[in-house]
Amino acid sequence: MKSPFDLQDALFIGFCATLLVVLKSMLRLKLGLSGHSMFLMTFFYLICYGVVNRVGAMTACGLLAGLVAMMLSVGKGGPMILLKFGLPAMAMDLALLFMAGAFSLRWRTIVLALIGCLAWAGKGLISNLLVGMSSQVALAEFGLSFIQGGAFAVAAALLIPTVLRRLHAHDLLPKKPD
Amino acid sequence: MLVNGRKASKMAVFRISATQYCALALLLSLVLSSGAFFLPNSALGWLILVDALLVIHGVYLKNKISALLRLGVAQLALTLPLYYLIHGEGQMLEGVIVVLRVFLALLPGWWLSATQKPERIGEVLSWGLPAKWAFVIAASIGLLPYMLQETKEIYAIQCLRGANITPKALRNPKNWPELIYCVVLPVLIQLLKLSKQMATAAKLRHFGCVSKPTHWPAKREEE
Numbered sequence: 001m002k003s004p005f006d007l008q009d010a011l012f013i014g015f016c017a018t019l020l021v022v023l024k025s026m027l028r029l030k031l032g033l034s035g036h037s038m039f040l041m042t043f044f045y046l047i048c049y050g051v052v053n054r055v056g057a058m059t060a061c062g063l064l065a066g067l068v069a070m071m072l073s074v075g076k077g078g079p080m081i082l083l084k085f086g087l088p089a090m091a092m093d094l095a096l097l098f099m100a101g102a103f104s105l106r107w108r109t110i111v112l113a114l115i116g117c118l119a120w121a122g123k124g125l126i127s128n129l130l131v132g133m134s135s136q137v138a139l140a141e142f143g144l145s146f147i148q149g150g151a152f153a154v155a156a157a158l159l160i161p162t163v164l165r166r167l168h169a170h171d172l173l174p175k176k177p178d
Numbered sequence: 179m180l181v182n183g184r185k186a187s188k189m190a191v192f193r194i195s196a197t198q199y200c201a202l203a204l205l206l207s208l209v210l211s212s213g214a215f216f217l218p219n220s221a222l223g224w225l226i227l228v229d230a231l232l233v234i235h236g237v238y239l240k241n242k243i244s245a246l247l248r249l250g251v252a253q254l255a256l257t258l259p260l261y262y263l264i265h266g267e268g269q270m271l272e273g274v275i276v277v278l279r280v281f282l283a284l285l286p287g288w289w290l291s292a293t294q295k296p297e298r299i300g301e302v303l304s305w306g307l308p309a310k311w312a313f314v315i316a317a318s319i320g321l322l323p324y325m326l327q328e329t330k331e332i333y334a335i336q337c338l339r340g341a342n343i344t345p346k347a348l349r350n351p352k353n354w355p356e357l358i359y360c361v362v363l364p365v366l367i368q369l370l371k372l373s374k375q376m377a378t379a380a381k382l383r384h385f386g387c388v389s390k391p392t393h394w395p396a397k398r399e400e401e
Contacts, residue, residue, distance in 0.1 A: 007310065007386065008377035014314035015369045018322055019329075043358075047366065067307075067315060070291075071300045080211060080287060130215045131279040134272070136264045137257065159358050166363060172370045 005060070009052045017064035020044040021072060035148030038088075038120060041065075042113045043156040045089050049112075050105075050164040051173060055096055062089025083123065091119035105161050113157035114150060121146040200298040207286035214283035219275065222282075229282055232289040241292035250281045310386065317376060325372075329365050336360040 005013070024040050041062075048061040066082035095115045099108065125142040129135065167173050210232075213225055237243060254277045261273035290299075300319070304312040337344060341360045342353045380386075 006377070007380060008373050010310060010314045011317060011373035011376050012370060014311075014318040015321070015325065015373060018318040019325060019365070019369070022322065022326065043362075051370070064311070064315065064318075067303055068318065071303070071315070071319065080283065127215065127280075127283075128276070131276050131283075132272075133257075133276045134261075134265060134269070137260045137273070140260055140264065141256070155354075159355060163358070163363055163366070166359075167366065167370070170367055172367060 004054070004056065005052065009054075009057070010060075012051060013048050013057060013061045014064055016044045016048050017061050018068050020061075020065050021069045025072075035145055035150075035152050037152075038113075038117055038149040039152035039156045041085070041088060041120075042116055042153040043159065045092060045116065046109050046112065046157060046160045047163065049092075049096070050160060051167070053174070055093055057093075058089045058096070059086070059093045062086045065089075084120075087123050088116035088119045092116045105164070106158075109157040109160045110154055113153035117146060117149045117153040120149055196295075196298055197301050200294050201302045203290055203294055204299065204302055207290040210286040211283045214279050214285075222275075222278070225282055229285045232285060236289050236292040239293060243288065246281075246284060246288050249284070250277065253277050253280060313380070313385070321372070325365075325369070328368055329361065332364050332368075333361050 020040055024037055044065075045058040045061055048057045051057075062085045063082070066085035069081045069085065092112045092115055095112060099111065102108070103111065121142050124145055125138055128138040128141060133141075164173065210225070210228065217225055233243065254274070257277050258270065258273050261270060265272075300315065303315075307315070333343070341356055343357045343360055347353045348357065
């Protein structure tokens with residue numbers, strides 16, 4: 001399999017994924033609120049997208065984060081965690097295919113964040129339905145987690161344009177963020 | 179020494195290696211996790227029995243299960259009131275079963291991470307990964323202590339500078355953007371520089387120029 005990223009991009013994605021996993025495991029102890037994991041996830045995925053500037057960067061970051069989390073045995077561990085990190089990233093990348101260059105960077109990141117959050121909450125909904133939870137209760141939990149996660153995800157998305165602009169000011173990005 | 183080595187190799191014929199054992203454990207936890215979702219209610223008792231064995235194994239190896247139990251209780255506290263509000267008292271038992279299934283789905287993962295070494299899981303995963311991504315994962319995990327050290331130093335320096343990012347100040351969500359600009363942004367800059375340096379170093383050693391990359395032998399810890 002030939003991967004389209006050059007080594008430097010791949011390494012940056014890997015570092016971001018590792019940092020995401022570690023920060024997530026450290027923050028989890030302090031806060032009791034569900035949905036705050038969407039903040040870090042959205043932030044690092046969108047940073048990867050902004051820095052590498054390619055479709056597929058977010059999926060790579062998500063899958064790597066899942067693998068690293070599995071290896072470091074962070075969180076509840078186990079094979080399910082791959083899905084947990086990978087699914088929102090894949091949804092965001094898929095959405096990016098349809099709206100590349102459609103909005104300004106700020107709105108693009110917000111829409112992407114909401115889509116990622118939808119995938120995240122949707123995964124919870126599907127697993128709850130599979131388990132046999134009644135559909136009303138599952139929908140109520142879905143709505144709750146979407147609202148909580150969405151607030152965190154949008155907060156992260158709002159930070160992205162500024163961070164990218166500052167990275168560009170340090171001459172670290174190949175292309176100016178629009 | 180030589181006799182010992184021969185003995186070990188003879189034993190290895192009859193015994194599966196640590197890596198194969200880890201692959202089996204990974205498969206088992208995958209099967210048990212999906213079993214929690216798809217098995218009918220009548221078969222749930224057997225699943226509980228198997229998972230109880232896993233818990234005994236994990237606790238026997240001196241691992242803590244309290245975090246997982248706390249998660250289960252939190253899930254119960256969220257789901258049961260919702261069931262009560264929407265369906266009334268009659269279906270509370272169903273809610274308990276749902277939470278039990280979620281808990282049973284998480285248990286094999288806990289057992290896997292409690293009993294298997296991370297590097298063995300990594301070896302199993304690298305069977306299916308391309309060489310470049312395996313290198314990336316190995317590099318990120320290997321550099322993790324360095325990254326954490328760097329992050330801690332930046333945090334300490336920014337605290338000395340008077341940024342509002344002490345644990346007490348972070349209770350106020352108003353200070354969270356400051357954490358991003360003071361700590362995460364410098365860390366990102368460091369990571370970008372680090373990845374550039376590592377890529378240059380690896381390329382100078384002809385990384386990716388040969389189709390079959392060589393590996394440092396990883397069998398040293400197998401007795």
